[in-house]
Amino acid sequence: MKPSSDGWEELADWYDQKEGETGDLWHRALIDPVLLRVLGQCRGKRVLDLGCGNGYLARRIARLGATVTAVDASPRMIRNAKSRDDGSGVRYLRASATMMRGVGSASFDVVFANMSLMDVEDAEAAIGEVARVLRKGGRFVASISHPCFNILSNSSWTAEKTMGNKPVVHRKVRGYRTPFAERVPWDKEDGSKPLTMCYHRPLNWYARALSSNGLAITALEEPGPTPEFTKNVQEKPGDMDGAGFQEVPLHLVIEAVRI
Numbered sequence: 001m002k003p004s005s006d007g008w009e010e011l012a013d014w015y016d017q018k019e020g021e022t023g024d025l026w027h028r029a030l031i032d033p034v035l036l037r038v039l040g041q042c043r044g045k046r047v048l049d050l051g052c053g054n055g056y057l058a059r060r061i062a063r064l065g066a067t068v069t070a071v072d073a074s075p076r077m078i079r080n081a082k083s084r085d086d087g088s089g090v091r092y093l094r095a096s097a098t099m100m101r102g103v104g105s106a107s108f109d110v111v112f113a114n115m116s117l118m119d120v121e122d123a124e125a126a127i128g129e130v131a132r133v134l135r136k137g138g139r140f141v142a143s144i145s146h147p148c149f150n151i152l153s154n155s156s157w158t159a160e161k162t163m164g165n166k167p168v169v170h171r172k173v174r175g176y177r178t179p180f181a182e183r184v185p186w187d188k189e190d191g192s193k194p195l196t197m198c199y200h201r202p203l204n205w206y207a208r209a210l211s212s213n214g215l216a217i218t219a220l221e222e223p224g225p226t227p228e229f230t231k232n233v234q235e236k237p238g239d240m241d242g243a244g245f246q247e248v249p250l251h252l253v254i255e256a257v258r259i
Contacts, residue, residue, distance in 0.1 A: 006119065007183070007196035012076035014188060016054040021084065023056055027115070029229035030245075032057065034221050034253050035114055035143045042066040045109040048133060050097055050126070051116025055081030055090060062088035066110075069103070071095050098125035106135045113142040115251075118199055121181070124209045131213040134258040140215055143253045146222065147203045149173060150250040152182045154200070157244050171248040177202055206254065215256035222249035 008015075018024050023032055043065030049058040052070035054077065062068040069091045072078050078094045085092075095101055097113075097120050111130050120126045130140050149155060154175040159167045179201045185193035210217060225233075225245040233245075 006121075007194060008119070009074045009076050011186065011194050011196060012074055012080055014186075014194075015077075016080040016084075019054050019056055021056050021059070025229060025232055029226045029232070030223050031115060031143050031251050031253075033226060034223040035112065035141065038141050038219055038221055038253050038255050039110065039112060042110060046107065048103070048108045048111040050111055050113040050130065051119065052081060052092070053077055053114075053116075054084060055092065056084070057112075057114055058090045059084070059086055059088050062090045069093060069108075071097070071100060071103070073097065098122050098129060100129050100133060103129075103133050105132050106138075108133050109135060109138050111138070111140045113140075115143050115145075117142050118144045118201070119197065121197070121199065123199065123201065124213075127209045127215065128213050131215055131258060136258055138258045139218075140210075140256045140258070141253065143223075143251060144206075145198070145200075146250050146252045147201060147206065148176065149248050151176055151200050152180075152184065152198060167243075169244040169247070171244060175200075179205060203252075210254075210256045214259050216259050217254060217256045219253075219255035221253040221255075223251045223253065224249065 022028050042061050045066050047061055047066040047068045049068060049070040052058050052072045055070045058068045058070035070081060071093050073096050075094055078092050082092050093102055111134055117123055117126065134140060149171050151173050155171065155173045158170050158172050160170065162168050181197060181199050183195035184198045185195055187193060207217060
């Protein structure tokens, strides 16, 4: 099989097992609680999951009474999502985020993209498609890597000792203003590090892209660590996420309304 340019097709089976039906630790105990709170009550609404992965969140929302369509560009992701079908009525569709063939205009009340928008090369075209498929007054909710503090290899944690030798964790960032692409490694259990493409864009880029497509930002949330997340990362020697996340968020949840 010829490798895909973004790497997700080759990673799909591993990613499916990693996420399971509840999401991995980072999704389940850090990102998803805030995303779901911003999404709010979806019963009786038409919902699109953009970049659904293995579809665990699409199925969860469908079980709560929404009519859900789950879209992903990777054939294997969609295959794995279908294999987990639980009878909740999710419609799975292979389609590009930038051209969702088979999805009607103004056909959804809510579109959400859970940690997928920063993986799309032409994210502005994807936002344009979101605006197209949303009804007037419909909402777009997206979780992304925080553009200000999680800038791929241009950001990192550092620890310093203060008076009394108490360690203090800082976040170092550089190159914030300039959009760029980078291949990001994933740590697999076998020691390999497959790569997927990711794209950094500053916060004002997202604000302008949403606004130019008729989407008005109505909420910004910065997920903080839950007790489950903090407990698990603190158990890893040398992991500074537990301490750092108390002060610096690495993810952002945006809500925008179609005007």
